[in-house]
Amino acid sequence: MDTQLVAFTGVAAAMVAMPGADFTVVVRNALASRRAGAACALGIAAGLLVHTALAVAGVAAVLTAVPALFRGLQLLGGAYVLYLGYGALRAAARPRQTATDADSPDGTVAVSPARALRQGFLTNALNPKASITFLSVLPQFVPASSPAMPRTLLLAAIIVGIAAVWFQAVALLVDRLGRWLRRPRTARAIEGVSGTALAALGLTLLAAPLAG
Known part of the structure; x- marks a missing residue:
């Protein structure tokens, strides 16, 4: 058994x-619909694919060597x-009883799979710390006796x-719990919590490069 591979899988x-x-x-997207949630999840996986490809190619090392480029990407990702947090807070503040034609019958805001895919991809791909993390973690699980690239x-x-x-x-899971999660009061609460969390994360991402 390849113990290093097992350990890496856990990490x-x-x-x-x-x-x-x-x-x-x-x-957030799964609350809109199962298709939107699945598309968003696929977008995040695609974003991770970009980061791992950068780490494999060694491009992530450039981000470490050029602080201005790294800070610029941090600011873009944080913004x-x-x-997204602002959008979620706006959705939470909007009365659910006055759903427009763009909304679903239960009052949740409709999100197209293409938009959800884009949100998932950009949320992950615009986080340069992921590339640095992979660049620092991956080499730890490459045995000296094995070819590095494969x-x-x-x-x-x-x-x-x-x-x-x-x-x-x-x-x-969110879709399975959808009947309860999409109740107007519950949905607004979730939008509020997720919006606050995203806004806090965004501010944290923005504060790091600005402080430096």
């Missing part, structure tokens, strides 16, 4: 399952997450696979 699962912007965005590609595939399964499971 990768913990990294992916850690609550954050990805988790919150999937929950986008903050924008092994690193395998580790990257494991991360993306775990993310695809985990976030699809989150979307499915």
Whole structure:
């Protein structure tokens, strides 16, 4: 048994399952519809694929070597997450009884799968810390006796696979609980909590480069 591979799988699962912007965005979209939640989860997996590809190619090292570029990407990512939080807080403040034609019958805001896919991808891809994390973690699980490229590609595939399964499971669970979660008061509360969480995450991402 490849004990290093087993250990890496555990580490990768913990990294992916850690609550954050990805988790919150999937929950928000899954509340709109199962298709939107699944599309958002797929977008996050695609974003992770970008980060792992950058780590494999060594491009992530450039972000470390050029602080201005890294800070610029941090600001861009933080601004986008903050924008998502603002949108969620606006949705929470809107009266559910006056749903428009763009809304579903139960008052939840309709989200197209394409938009959900884009949100998931951008939320993950615009986080440069993910590339740095992968660049620092992946080499720890590449044995000196193994060719680096095939092994690193395998580790990257494991991360993306775990993310695809985990976030699809989150979307499915939210959809299964949808009848209760989509009640107007419950939905507004969830939008408020998720909006506050996203706004706080966005501000944190913005504060780090500005403080530096």
